[in-house]
Amino acid sequence: MADDSISSRISLSCPPDTQTILTAAWSHDLPAIKKLLDTPGAASLQDPVTRESPSHATIRSLGPRPSADTSPEELSEDKESVEAAIAVLRELFLWGAIWNDVDDHDETPGCLAARLGREEIYQLCVEAGIRAELLFGILDGYEELESGDEEWEVEDVEEEHGHVEVVDGGEHNGAPVDGEDAPELIDMPEEESEKKDVNSEDYLKSKVTYSGGKLVDDDGNGVMMAWETDIMRRSVNALLPGLPEGKRILNIGFGMGIIDGMFAETKPARHHIIEAHPEVLKYISTDESKFGPAWEAAGSEPGANKVYGGKWQEICPQLLAEGQVYDAIYFDTFGEDYSQLKLFFTEFIPGLLDQNGIFGFFNGLGADRKICYDVYTKVSEMHLADAGLDVDWDVLDVDLKGLEEAGKGEWEGVRRRYWTLDKYRLPVCTFLG
Ligand SMILES: C[S@@+](CC[C@H](N)C(=O)[O-])C[C@H]1O[C@@H](n2cnc3c(N)ncnc32)[C@H](O)[C@@H]1O
Known part of the structure; x- marks a missing residue:
């Protein structure tokens, strides 16, 4: 008490x-x-x-x-x-x-x-959080425009206001950010947080292990976990209402291939996957993954089933140049911060998503704390609107059995409990108007 x-x-x-x-x-x-x-x-x-x-x-x-x-x-x-x-x-x-x-x-x-x-x-x-995070988003954008000399100004502002980058603390980005997955909005003293910042560059060089219903990097961060299967199922249902055959699908971030397995069951006309981690790519190329060379060769035409190896930041401009357009796009990376998710839906969704298509992402933004989740729901909603997208949040119950305690149950062997909430807000994004 x-x-x-x-x-x-x-x-x-x-x-x-x-x-x-x-x-x-x-x-x-x-x-x-x-x-x-x-x-x-x-x-x-x-x-x-x-x-x-x-x-x-x-x-x-x-x-x-x-x-x-x-x-x-x-x-x-x-x-x-x-x-x-x-x-x-x-x-x-x-x-x-x-x-x-x-x-x-x-x-x-x-x-x-x-x-x-x-x-x-x-x-x-919550309102104060939304205002602060929107402001810091603007300052971050401003920082990118400045020469190196001025960088200190923004860093100083961040320090002064105690802002912590919305960084995936080891979850996937669901863009989060879980990718960022779970943006870390709380600035904790190092000894209390017992964490090293997760960042994309280090993650993509790390060793990853598939075992016991988890994909974990060599720092013990949970990249993807089987407890998220229901969220993946519901995301597929939302992105492909009625699960029709013959759709054009783009998935960014293979992880354990859970969502790709579900997409494949709908017999898409085109199924493209972008994955950047060399070891995940190696796993994909084995029979175990079901998305190896035999799957690519079984596409309805050459290139219909394809795994693009590389970062989405490099592959998406190529897809745009090829004129590829999709009915459903899902984004779920790891080790990237919210700015990358925002970049994706601002710069690439307008060109890659069909006018009547649906975009979704793993919404783990701030999911280790209710107020951060509430703040980032609103912040992302506002940024999605700026990008011309309307978002409906499907609210799902998350069964927290086995997820209650750090280091125990599902979290055994995983460094950070990146999910603590009993509700998941599943984003279903379509073009405004
Ligand atoms: C959370 S997992 C995806 C899980 C997936 N939704 C599933 O159902 O199994 C994130 C994946 O994104 C990949 N990734 C991380 N950064 C990336 C990037 N910049 N471009 C492409 N893939 C990336 C990671 O290697 C990892 O395989």
Whole structure:
């Protein structure tokens, strides 16, 4: 049971300026907060021991949502407190409070609001996250346009705002990002996260192993896992409604070939696969994979069944130049960050997807934490709209049996538990209008 009292959250070693703003936030003293925020960086100060930030303090002091038998007087008092907390939080976020800072219990302000059952406050944190991530996306784009000299400016901004690249922390990109799969939005001290950043270059050089219903790299990152089979099944059903034969399909990221096996069952007219990892390509070429030379030769015409070896970033321009168009495109890589998924749907989907086609991706963005998942659902939805795509989210139940505990059950031998949520939002993307 968490101790949410003020005495346990403001430590004895808390510096006076931090203590002052934490106390003002705890009591929802808006005039005092406004004054304190004149000092740059004040909104994101944290107690050195508990890592309590002013946003945490503002939310924590509310306590749990009132129960059903709360008296009308208490309810009205609670309503007033919530309104005061909202006013303080808005001010804090306006002045740079970091939506994804974690305290010593690994809770962001939004996680804390969710634990206390404060839905309205949780939504405010989600909105702050969306604004921050959209802004950092713009700054990242700006960075690419700059000469090397200016790079420090953006890095400095990221540091200052505690932004962590949406990087696949070892899951697939479902573009996530799972590819990024699961974008890592939370900046944890190294010893706590016990992780090395996963990146595409290192991953593509790593050794990978297929065993026990998993594809794992030599750092123990789960590249693909059998528990995702149901998600693959539902993705195929969504991309090919009614599972008609004779469609043109492009799949990016072979992994364990789960989704390709399902696509193949629909007897497509064209089935193209892009895969970059040399060892995965070696596995594909064996009889075990069912997608080796015999499968390629069995296509309805030369090139109808084809595995393209290489990164999608290199192969897709070639497909565009050939004039290839598909009815269904699925994207599920590993070790890439969200910017790559965004690049794919912005630059390549318009040319590769038929006007009536459907695009989907593995949606593992931020899937190790509910608030990150909620933020990235909205961020990706907005970027998809910018790219001319409408997205419907099919919400699926995820059976968490065997997935509850890091290092146990399905996660045995896998370094990071990249999925913790009981709902999966399956994206079904079509052209707007
Ligand atoms: C999560 S797995 C795909 C799982 C697949 N959906 C399945 O059903 O088994 C990701 C795959 O993407 C591949 N990959 C990673 N980066 C890539 C890139 N830039 N281009 C093409 N393939 C890539 C990985 O080697 C890996 O095989």
